[in-house]
Amino acid sequence: MKVRVRLFAAVRQAAGREAIDLDLPDKATVADLRDRLAVLIPSAAGLVRHATFAIDAQYVPLDAPLQPDADVACIPPVSGG
Amino acid sequence: MIELTQDAIDVSAVWRAAASPRAGAVVLFLGTVREETGGRRTQSLTYEGYAEMANRALAELEAEAMRRWSLCRCAIVHRLGELAVGEISVAVAASAAHRQAAFEASRWLIDRIKQVVPIWKQEHWEDGATEWVHPGVDARVPPEDS
Numbered sequence: 001m002k003v004r005v006r007l008f009a010a011v012r013q014a015a016g017r018e019a020i021d022l023d024l025p026d027k028a029t030v031a032d033l034r035d036r037l038a039v040l041i042p043s044a045a046g047l048v049r050h051a052t053f054a055i056d057a058q059y060v061p062l063d064a065p066l067q068p069d070a071d072v073a074c075i076p077p078v079s080g081g
Numbered sequence: 082m083i084e085l086t087q088d089a090i091d092v093s094a095v096w097r098a099a100a101s102p103r104a105g106a107v108v109l110f111l112g113t114v115r116e117e118t119g120g121r122r123t124q125s126l127t128y129e130g131y132a133e134m135a136n137r138a139l140a141e142l143e144a145e146a147m148r149r150w151s152l153c154r155c156a157i158v159h160r161l162g163e164l165a166v167g168e169i170s171v172a173v174a175a176s177a178a179h180r181q182a183a184f185e186a187s188r189w190l191i192d193r194i195k196q197v198v199p200i201w202k203q204e205h206w207e208d209g210a211t212e213w214v215h216p217g218v219d220a221r222v223p224p225e226d227s
Contacts, residue, residue, distance in 0.1 A: 009129055009201035010213035050218045054199070057134035073131055073199070079214035080128065080135075080159060080200025081112050081171050081191060 001026055001068035005037060011051070011076050014044035024066065030055075031062040037074060051076045082156040083139045085132055090158050090169045098156035099174035106180035108187040112171040114164050122207035128161045128170060131199040135159070138198045142190055150186040152177050157190065159200060170202075 005020050012018055022036055030053045038045040052059055054073040055066075066072070082098040092111065099107050114126050143155045153176040160170050171194065175186040194200075204212045 006131065008131055008199065009203070010215055013213065047215060047218050050215070054131075054134055057131070057137055059197075073134065075131070075134075075199050076201070076213075077215040077217050078195070078197065078199055079202045079216060080130070080198050081195040 001028070001066065003033065003066055003068070003070045003072050005033065006071075006073040008074065009076055011041065011044045011047055011074055014047075015041045028066050029062065030060055030064045030066065030072070033066060033072060034062065034074075047076050048074065082158070083136055083143060084158045085130060085135060085161055086158060087160070087162045090160055090172050092169070092172060095156050095158055095172040095174050099154045099176045101153035101176050103178060104153040104176035104183075105178050106183040107174060107176040108180070108183040110171075110173040110187045110191050111169050112191065114166050114168050114170060116166045118204065121204075123166060123204055124207045125163055125165050125205045126170070127163045127203040127205065128159070129201050129203070130159070130161050132161075134199050139194070142193050142198070146175065146186045146190050149189075150175070150177060150182040152182065152186055155186070155190075157194070159194070159198070161200070163205075 003022050007015050038048040052075045056071050096109055116123055139157050147155055156174040158172045164170055173187050173190045175183045177183040202214050
């Protein structure tokens with residue numbers, strides 16, 4: 001299945017783009033997506049492994065299942081305020 | 082009131098958004114851009130956010146603070162874009178019948194904002210280097226054109 005992942009801050013900078021399309025196996029979880037992302041953006045792999053993830057703008061656990069065309073966001077440790 | 086803005090934060094408007102005839106106290110917290118961090122001089126900060134999610138997360142924090150401290154009103158405004166030293170990056174206002182609830186709620190809100198709201202800052206150091214701030218992780222990455 002295809003999912004689009006929004007990228008932010010240092011992960012976005014390392015990838016050189018604001019979103020990345022991934023083709024993942026059916027029944028893939030957020031953890032599988034994270035592992036793929038770390039491989040595709042090697043210069044930000046450590047950061048990706050420290051990131052949390054959101055689907056439809058809500059935080060989800062790493063074992064959450066993915067749906068085709070899911071709107072996923074990679075949220076590296078935040079620093080607002 | 083929840084707002085993300087590219088414009089300078091109007092402190093008076095934030096106070097007005099939290100003012101209430103039922104309140105005996107309004108606590109207004111302002112986060113500002115500091116000129117030095119870890120011995121390095123800051124030229125400016127750039128704030129980036131996942132706006133849709135940040136708005137939702139801020140609204141959830143506001144609702145929880147309203148409930149936990151029986152606030153009269155609450156207002157949170159976060160700035161995005163490039164900010165110079167001294168500018169206001171975030172404003173949190175909480176009003177309550179008595180000051181203790183207003184102090185506690187505003188303190189809790191700014192602490193939670195820093196933990197969960199998807200907003201990031203990038204340091205622009207005075208020596209020309211830039212660096213995204215990702216607490217707990219060494220986020221230095223090669224330049225985009227490498």
